[in-house]
Structure formats: structure tokens, C-alpha cells
Amino acid sequence: MNIFATANKTLDVFIENNLSSYHQFRNYDFGIKNRKNVSRISKYISHRILYEYEIIKKIKEMDKKKKFIDEILWRIYWKGYLENYKSIWVEYKNSKVQTYDLSVLKAAKSGKTGIDCFDTWVEELRENNYLHNHSRMWFASIWIFGLRLPWQLGSKFFMQHLLDGDAASNTLSWRWVAGLHTNNKPYISSKENINKYTVNRFKKININISKTINTIKSKQHHSNKLPAWVDFPKSNILIMFDNDLNITNRFKLFNSYSKVYILCNGVINNSFDLSYKVGQFKRSLIESICNLIPNSEILKSSDLAIFLSDYKNIDAIYPGLGDNLDLINNYTIQNQININYIYREEDLRYWDYATTGFYKFKNSFYRINNI
Structure with a gap:
């Protein structure tokens, strides 16, 4: 069985058994032994073994609540948004991180912070090279606002260890948690939210996040022209x-x-x-x-x-x-x-709509594709 067959079989099993309940259970992280509520295909999507647009065509009639389609669209949106604002990547790549406690960074990377959920996620990241989407948000929020570590280092830590690491999704998701994508509205983890969606799996969730959070600053980024189609081949x-x-x-x-x-x-x-x-x-x-x-x-x-x-x-x-x-x-x-x-024609077509917020992009995609 080649890699395409393996990836498609994983997708088909999810569609047949769990797509209909995805909207209900998608936010729950039940732990590494129970991942049936998620598709487990992200490592294939990030390498385009499974092609985003083909997945959407395949499931658009079956995904009644459209929540799984939305998850796929986020990846397309992030790619398009970064292409429209290339200076964000340049700023991230060349950033000089602010002062931080090196001992805290070492504790965070080794999973020895004393925060049960965070340390468990570090172990899962290192051993299984995967984290549930909701846990990635909690992780990033604790990293930035609890441990006071630069988001850029957290983003690179994820890229080192995630099988589904994708430059656009990873970088922009960390910026989103930090409040840089949403007009200084950061995503803040809470003990109550973690307990609810992990079904009280963790005991010691001593997250020390100040009620007054200094939002992270970034320069203003302006959109650039997207690439144009060029004929090929030009080389051998x-x-x-x-x-x-x-x-x-x-x-x-x-x-x-x-x-x-x-x-x-x-x-x-x-x-x-x-x-x-x-x-x-x-x-x-x-x-x-x-x-x-x-x-x-x-x-x-x-x-x-x-x-x-x-x-x-x-x-x-x-x-x-x-x-x-x-x-x-x-x-x-x-x-x-x-x-x-x-370039892929679909990318150039839909990146045009990824210039503002996700929901405007989604509405445009839905309209074009009669979803």
C-alpha cells in the first residue's frame, strides 16, 4: 500500500465512523489512547499527501455541520494570509526575542514546569510528535502568558517536533494566541476550560497568569501583491x-x-x-x-x-x-x-480572499463552491 492509499484509508475510516459526531467532540482532548474524535490526517495534509481542496470536495455533502470543512479551510486561509502579508514571515524569521528566563525555557522544553497538563503535552509532543488542536492553544497560551516565554521560541519548538508542522499554520496560530492577529485580543488558557475539555484528566493545573496582561506588540503589516501564474517549463x-x-x-x-x-x-x-x-x-x-x-x-x-x-x-x-x-x-x-x-491554480484563486479575517474568507469559499 503506497502512502496515498494509507492516507486516504485513514481519512475514509474517520469519515465513516466519526465525521458525523466531529462537531460535538472535536474540542475534547481525551488523551493519546483515545483520538477517535479527530481525524489524525494533519500530518498528511501538511505535506499535501492529502490535498486540502480534494478533501473538501469529498466531504462537503457529508459534513452537515461543516466543522471539519472549517478545519481544512483554516490551513488554506493561513497559507493565503501569510502569502498576502509576507512581511510577517520576514519579521518572525529575523526577530530578536525579548529577555526571558533561560531556566524557565529549559524547564518548559523538558516538561518540568510542575504544570501537569503542560508537562504531559511536552512529553506527547516529543514522543508522539502530535498535539490536539485545543491543547496547542492551551500550550501556547501557558508558554506566552504563564511562563512568560517568547512566542517565537514556542513556534520553533512546535516545528521541531510536530509531524504536521506547517510554517503558515504554526507561525500564524502562535501569533493568534499572542493577540497579534486579532487586534490585541490574546487567547488565555483557564483551569476551568482545560478541565472541561480534558475531562478532568489533570490534577495540578497551577497556571499563574496575571489578570492584567501586557499584550505583545508588532509592527503594522501591509498586504503585498500575490504571485502571478508563469508558463512552464523553463528548465530541464x-x-x-x-x-x-x-x-x-x-x-x-x-x-x-x-x-x-x-x-x-x-x-x-x-x-x-x-x-x-x-x-x-x-x-x-x-x-x-x-x-x-x-x-x-x-x-x-x-x-x-x-x-x-x-x-x-x-x-x-x-x-x-x-x-x-x-x-x-x-x-x-x-x-x-x-x-x-x-503554482497550484486553486491556491492562487483562493489566496486572493485571505486578506482579512477567517470568517470573511470562509464565506467567500463557501459561496464560490456552493457549500
Whole structure:
């Protein structure tokens, strides 16, 4: 069974058994032994083994409450929003974090804060490389407003350990919790909310959050022009990235190149390495896809500089704002290489609507697709 079959089987089992009750139980984190209330497909979506738009087409008649569709739409929205406000990524990538207590950071990363729920989530993050969406919000809120740690470090910690780590969703979700996406309205964890949606699994939830919270400041960001469609091919080689591995209906494209290279990148912001398990997972996905494309080869990011020295023009499937794009852009700019990015039509179409809040974006998507 190839990786696409495995991912689709996981989705189909969820649709058949749990989609109808998703709206009722989606916010509950019952623990690692009971995840039937969530789909467990995020690690496939973030690498586009499962394609967001195809999932929505598949379930739009079955998801009566539209809550699962909304979850998929959040990922599309975050990607589009970051593309519309590229300066947010630049600010995040180049940020110099404010003063913080290094001992608190060490305790947080090792799961030794004394806050039962938080320490349990750190263990789950490190061991299982996953957290329930609601727990991610609680975690980020405790990290920022309870432990007083920079949100940027928390965002990078997630990217190191999450199998479904996605630059746009992760970065902008942490900004949302911090109050930077919602006009200084941060998300604040509470003992009562955690107890309710974890069914009182934790005993020691001593979250010390001041009633007066100094909201985090950020510069004002202005929207930029989205990329335009460019004809292809312009080169005889094509580069793919681990966060867009969907090859459905693309063999004609692949066959137009002498070689397709799939880049394996294990570094975050040129300084943080992915955890071993996340790196191995990405490698396994890349190897699976490489086996399905006859003229493909895996390219390590550490070999990129030597590899690109032989070319003046390359084509690449656009990976979206994030570490993969930064990596390839840095090398091509330094070596004066022309790069032609190939975009997905659906992305360019819907990113146009991701300029303000999520609900305006959702309403536009629903209208266009008769949902």
C-alpha cells in the first residue's frame, strides 16, 4: 500500500465512523489512547499527501455541520494570509526575542514546569510528535502568558517536533494566541476550560497568569501583491519540496523534465534542526513519492549549493512561505540562478480572499463552491 492509499484509508475510516459526531467532540482532548474524535490526517495534509481542496470536495455533502470543512479551510486561509502579508514571515524569521528566563525555557522544553497538563503535552509532543488542536492553544497560551516565554521560541519548538508542522499554520496560530492577529485580543488558557475539555484528566493545573496582561506588540503589516501564474517549463529540471508532495495529475508535468529532484530539508530558520522522528517521517514520505516518479531523485539540502552550481535556470513547485522557500531563494539569489515557481491554480484563486479575517474568507469559499 503506497502512502496515498494509507492516507486516504485513514481519512475514509474517520469519515465513516466519526465525521458525523466531529462537531460535538472535536474540542475534547481525551488523551493519546483515545483520538477517535479527530481525524489524525494533519500530518498528511501538511505535506499535501492529502490535498486540502480534494478533501473538501469529498466531504462537503457529508459534513452537515461543516466543522471539519472549517478545519481544512483554516490551513488554506493561513497559507493565503501569510502569502498576502509576507512581511510577517520576514519579521518572525529575523526577530530578536525579548529577555526571558533561560531556566524557565529549559524547564518548559523538558516538561518540568510542575504544570501537569503542560508537562504531559511536552512529553506527547516529543514522543508522539502530535498535539490536539485545543491543547496547542492551551500550550501556547501557558508558554506566552504563564511562563512568560517568547512566542517565537514556542513556534520553533512546535516545528521541531510536530509531524504536521506547517510554517503558515504554526507561525500564524502562535501569533493568534499572542493577540497579534486579532487586534490585541490574546487567547488565555483557564483551569476551568482545560478541565472541561480534558475531562478532568489533570490534577495540578497551577497556571499563574496575571489578570492584567501586557499584550505583545508588532509592527503594522501591509498586504503585498500575490504571485502571478508563469508558463512552464523553463528548465530541464524540476525541484519539489516535502510540503507539497501531491503528484495527482502531475505526471505529464514530471515527464516534461529530464529529472525531478525532491528536496529533503531538515533545518528550521537556518538554526534549528528538526527532531529525529520528524526528520525520519519526512524522509519516509519523500522516499515513497520518489518511488512513484520514475525520473526522480532525492536531493539533500546540505548538497544544494554544489548541485545548483551547475545550473542557471531551474523550475520548482512553489512551497509557500517558509523554510523551504527561504532555503532555495538564498542559494538562487547568491548564485544568480533564475528560478521559475509553478503554482497550484486553486491556491492562487483562493489566496486572493485571505486578506482579512477567517470568517470573511470562509464565506467567500463557501459561496464560490456552493457549500
